[in-house]
Amino acid sequence: MNETLVIIGDSMLDVDIEGTATRLSPEAPVPVVDTERIWRRPGGAGLAAMLAARTGCDVVLVTAIGDDTEGQALTELLADAGVRIIGLPMAGNTPCKTRIRAAGQSMLRLDHGDGSAANDAVPASAAEAVGRAAAVCVADYGRGITAHGEIRNLITSAVQRVPTVWDPHPRGSEPVPGCWLVTPNQDEAAGRSAESLREQWAARAVCVTLGSKGALVASDTGSEHHPVRDAAARADHGDTCGAGDRFAIAATMALAAGKDVHHAVADAVNAASRFVAAGGAVGVSSAAAVGGTHSAATSTAITGGIVEVRDRLRRRGGRLVATGGCFDLLHTGHVRLLRQARDLGDALVVLLNSDTSVRALKGPRRPVVADQDRARVLGALACVDAVVVFDELSPEAALEQLRPDVWVKGGDYTEADLPEADVVRRHGGEVVLLPTVAGYSSSNLIAAARS
Numbered sequence: 001m002n003e004t005l006v007i008i009g010d011s012m013l014d015v016d017i018e019g020t021a022t023r024l025s026p027e028a029p030v031p032v033v034d035t036e037r038i039w040r041r042p043g044g045a046g047l048a049a050m051l052a053a054r055t056g057c058d059v060v061l062v063t064a065i066g067d068d069t070e071g072q073a074l075t076e077l078l079a080d081a082g083v084r085i086i087g088l089p090m091a092g093n094t095p096c097k098t099r100i101r102a103a104g105q106s107m108l109r110l111d112h113g114d115g116s117a118a119n120d121a122v123p124a125s126a127a128e129a130v131g132r133a134a135a136v137c138v139a140d141y142g143r144g145i146t147a148h149g150e151i152r153n154l155i156t157s158a159v160q161r162v163p164t165v166w167d168p169h170p171r172g173s174e175p176v177p178g179c180w181l182v183t184p185n186q187d188e189a190a191g192r193s194a195e196s197l198r199e200q201w202a203a204r205a206v207c208v209t210l211g212s213k214g215a216l217v218a219s220d221t222g223s224e225h226h227p228v229r230d231a232a233a234r235a236d237h238g239d240t241c242g243a244g245d246r247f248a249i250a251a252t253m254a255l256a257a258g259k260d261v262h263h264a265v266a267d268a269v270n271a272a273s274r275f276v277a278a279g280g281a282v283g284v285s286s287a288a289a290v291g292g293t294h295s296a297a298t299s300t301a302i303t304g305g306i307v308e309v310r311d312r313l314r315r316r317g318g319r320l321v322a323t324g325g326c327f328d329l330l331h332t333g334h335v336r337l338l339r340q341a342r343d344l345g346d347a348l349v350v351l352l353n354s355d356t357s358v359r360a361l362k363g364p365r366r367p368v369v370a371d372q373d374r375a376r377v378l379g380a381l382a383c384v385d386a387v388v389v390f391d392e393l394s395p396e397a398a399l400e401q402l403r404p405d406v407w408v409k410g411g412d413y414t415e416a417d418l419p420e421a422d423v424v425r426r427h428g429g430e431v432v433l434l435p436t437v438a439g440y441s442s443s444n445l446i447a448a449a450r451s
Helices: 045-051 070-078 124-132 151-160 194-201 243-254 261-277 280-285 305-314 332-342 355-362 371-379 396-402 421-426 442-450
Strands: 002-009 010-024 031-044 058-064 084-088 095-103 105-112 135-140 164-167 205-209 216-220 222-226 322-327 346-352 386-390 406-410 429-434
Touching: 002 045, 002 151, 002 243, 002 261, 010 045, 010 058, 010 070, 031 070, 031 095, 031 280, 045 070, 045 084, 045 105, 045 135, 045 243, 045 280, 058 124, 070 084, 070 332, 084 124, 105 194, 124 151, 124 386, 124 442, 151 164, 164 243, 194 205, 194 216, 194 280, 194 429, 205 243, 205 261, 205 396, 243 261, 261 421, 280 421, 305 322, 305 346, 305 396, 322 332, 332 346, 332 406, 332 429, 346 355, 346 371, 346 396, 386 396, 396 421
Parallel strands: 002 058, 002 135, 010 095, 058 084, 135 164, 322 346, 322 406, 346 386, 406 429
Antiparallel strands: 010 031, 095 105, 205 216, 216 222
């Protein structure tokens, strides 16, 4: 799907504080969590938009975000993900959900921020975006977007023209009539059948999601149960945060591709299950500050032996992602690629060409910045967990030792340009090419500076 997908809904900032809990507090019989990492990501409609953008869609998010610290962080995370925001005014502060987790389990959730969409005029750009959309997904989180009269009118016009999926919320508004698919979970259905909800909401189809058991769909062709068919994705346990957003986005994209509702739901069931099996929303989070330092990753980002780095990060568990390059004069394109690469797993290693290697590749006047300084700059980024300098022209030998689950390069390469791809796959990894940011090049920056 190459056309624009419009997400309409309530956004928030999600924060996970992860640590270990090995002792009880002396003040009360409660666990003490020693913080190791802090992760941030967009929540609500913002998470739906980020997940859609990760598939390569052109994504527009119509939402309300406050002018506060949380709102600024949320805006930056969405911009880094490639999401274009059409902002509505917010009454109050940006909502923020903070989960405190240990050993992969949530122990406590703290919510703050009372913000909701103000009943102001909707920007003309919102109507223009919806009018051009190939599909619309409504992510209702009960914060006022779907109760806004003008927004409801825009959605009502959309359902007459393009696939429109509505993910409801108990505190939200009823879906507008005619939605192509409405996707409540079991709790939101509150014991009502998919068919009775379809009649109540005058929807073309309603799908009640059942977690690891799949989904029940009611449409004008009858009712059908869609189980999880991808055996590798059957996860009865795991962090389900964001699974509903992943489901709704997958269903929207399938409908936009011309699939009927039952095939769309089957796709969505497996997409959501794979999302949970891969770690859920934690896997699309970015590291944030811990204890006043600049990032959670700083204390672990090092230059050194690749086996030491591999073993240390493997002990933490999760998917190991790696990327590589010269990174001579770090720029916006580099930073965006690194953040997107980190979003593909649980730790990111940068394999950095040494000064000798860069000279062999780019000529005697390069690098401009020495390898140890390039490594320090990369290691200071929150999304980077470790940096390893290598001398060879190709990272093949380093990858033989590192054996990452994912190897990432920029979209200015093709797999034919990557001799190391065979090494990665031989050890069970996958190769991912991420789009580059047009207009950014270290070589061009250096040439401009020298001129």
